[in-house]
Amino acid sequence: MKDLTTLGIGGPARFFCEAKSEKELLEALRRAREKKVPWYILGSGSNLVVSDKGFPGLIIKANIRKFSRDRSKVLAGAGNELLAFIRKINRLGLGGVERMAGIPGTIAGAIYGNAGAYGQEICENLRRVRIFDGRNFRWLSRRACRFFYRDSIFKKHKNWAIVEAEFSFKKGKPKELSRISREIIKLREKKYRPSLLCPGSFFKNIIFKNLPKSAQKKIPPDKVMYGKVSAGYLLEVVGAKGLSKGGIKIAKHHANLFYNSGGGKAQDIKKLAIILKDRVMKKFGVELEEEVQYLG
Ligand SMILES: Cc1cc2nc3c(=O)[nH]c(=O)nc-3n(C[C@H](O)[C@H](O)[C@H](O)COP(=O)(O)OP(=O)(O)OC[C@H]3O[C@@H](n4cnc5c(N)ncnc54)[C@H](O)[C@@H]3O)c2cc1C
Known part of the structure; x- marks a missing residue:
């Protein structure tokens, strides 16, 4: 697991797979059930401390990627990289996430921990989150996600998998938004080389x-x-x-x-x-x- 986390720590996982679609995610969960092993969903591993003994079950890297836009509404997959997403949103002249540029990880990882920086949090522009709750796929409204400072309902439901999320943004100026993101990344690099x-x-x-x-x-x-x-x-x-x-x-x-x-x-x-x-x-x-x- 040390190669899958930004901390570079962690023993081996017994099984590993990457799920690139909802179908592959279901298949991975089915296999874990079949083999009677625990499973754990991984984003980019940028907020994780994995045991030196590793993990005795299946690690599922949720790499479901998608991106579509309808005016101010945007749909993104769990596995989309947050920084690439922010850069795209900036270029489209949509404001609200530009100050979060530089936070590593995926869209789902950010939602799980309600990631934020420089006065913005991922929950602010979210409309709803689609999950698999072990039985069904369903949408949770932002309110139902119970976001607080670095907290959400997902920390209490570790058997839920986030598959995609819908955002709504206010209008902004692409150049200005991109400039803010660039400056924040420069600032952040002083703290985190x-x-x-x-x-x-x-x-x-x-x-x-x-x-x-x-x-x-x-x-x-x-x-x-x-x-x-x-x-x-x-x-x-x-x-x-x-x-x-x-x-x-x-x-x-x-x-x-x-x-x-x-x-x-x-x-x-x-x-x-x-x-x-x-x-x-x-x-x-x-x-x-x-x-x-x-x-x-
Ligand atoms: C250099 C550096 C700077 C950072 N700066 C910030 C910062 O400014 N602000 C901030 O908030 N955080 C910061 N972080 C922490 C980290 O980047 C965030 O918490 C990030 O959102 C984690 O995303 P991830 O994809 O890497 O998640 P992971 O670390 O892979 O996973 C985190 C949690 O999310 C869960 N998870 C991931 N994907 C799913 C899914 N599809 N369904 C259900 N659960 C899922 C995992 O099970 C795990 O419990 C920083 C980290 C680093 C290394």
Whole structure:
């Protein structure tokens, strides 16, 4: 699995297949049932920490690609790459996703975790999502997807497969939208150098108003931005920058950026995460929650 994740970590999967259509997806699920093995759907593996032991079942790479447009409405497949999608949407003069340029991964991966950056989230322009729920294909309205900050109903229904999504965009100017995307990509490359083996931000930021009063008092007001406290700030205070365990390192320039410097192990990432969650809990009374998804 290490070759299928941006962190470059993970032992072998027992079975692997790529599903390029709904029919192939059904066939893959049928085979998993037949062999009585667990299955897991993979996008681009950019938000995953896979166990060093690997996965004892079938990994299904959902690579269903499609793209069609009817005025402001756009239909995209689960496996379409998010960046290529954004570039196309920009060129069509449709606005609303340009600031998310540079987030790696697929359309389905972005929907699963309600990916977002620089003030935009994937849920904002979504109208509905088509899924296979284990029995039927059906559409879920945006409301039914229960999107929140880096959260959605899909995190609670791991046996659902996202197959496609319908978006609706406002009008924009193609050149302006493309310029914004280009600038944001440049900014992002300062934080994430292109060859870095990492899964993006490790922990979610914290929604300030959800914290108990005792924890709120410990956070300086200037550290609350757009209603959130960055996990990076909390981690920096407890000394995370530059820490390492085995091949896993925490960036010196960003305390919420865990990366694999070579030969990194999932067990080392998990150990570091436990140590840092504990330190943040002791210092601030705040419980950090992983943004990355663990497999195994
Ligand atoms: C350098 C870097 C920068 C990043 N920056 C950001 C950022 O700014 N903002 C942000 O939100 N994220 C960021 N991320 C995290 C990551 O890119 C996103 O979470 C992305 O949306 C994951 O998409 P993916 O296709 O790689 O999903 P994967 O990592 O393959 O999977 C993520 C989850 O989605 C599920 N999933 C995938 N496809 C399907 C499907 N078809 N049906 C059902 N479930 C599915 C998987 O089972 C898994 O649980 C960054 C990652 C990296 C490496």
